[in-house]
Amino acid sequence: MNLATGTVAPGPRWDTGVAQHLGGGLAMMLSSDQGATLGLFARTDPDAATAEPAAPASPVTMRMQRRALILDADGYETPVFSPDGRHFAIQGNAYEYSLGVFAFPSLRSVPATTLGEYGRPDTWSRHTIAFGARPGVLLTDGSRTWEADELAEVTTATAEDPMWLRLQAAVNSVSGRDG
Secondary structure: OOOOOOOOOOOOOOOOOOEEOOOOOEEEEEEEEOOEEEEEEEEEOHHHHOOOOOOOOOOOOEEEEEEEEEEOOOOEOOOEEOOOOOEEEEEEOOOEEEEEEEEOOOOOEEEEEEEEEOOOOOOOOOOOOEEOOOOOOEEOOOOOEEOHHHHHHOOOOOOOOOHHHHHHHHHHHHOOOOO
């Protein structure tokens, strides 16, 4: 619905909020169907990226791009871009609480892990992912941040550590990365 004109017309089909790339001019949204989700990218009106937050919202033209990310389930949350725009994270899905981090613009999966069982709200909040202020750092357990080179080296974890860290330590230990 165009609020300025009152015109009602079919719109784009996506089922999450729209994540605006911090560099402006690009948005990402997810479109799900029972067994899969497409991460769709669209170029946005350059003037919309520079609008003041207090300014009234104006319609933005979105030009869908030909490239998409394919995810293996539905029910994900709105993507979150890192402050430097080089990564984005997607959390959730209809079958398990998962977290996937992807390099941007390559769409290469960086880490991906299961955070907990679906239907158990005590395992992980579906709304608590954020990137740290430094490039390439995902803030995940609220008490410290982990960079890629640190995660590649970790081989021990305790029961108090988050599940994703325990899994990474186990994988590194089995693969012989213990020094």
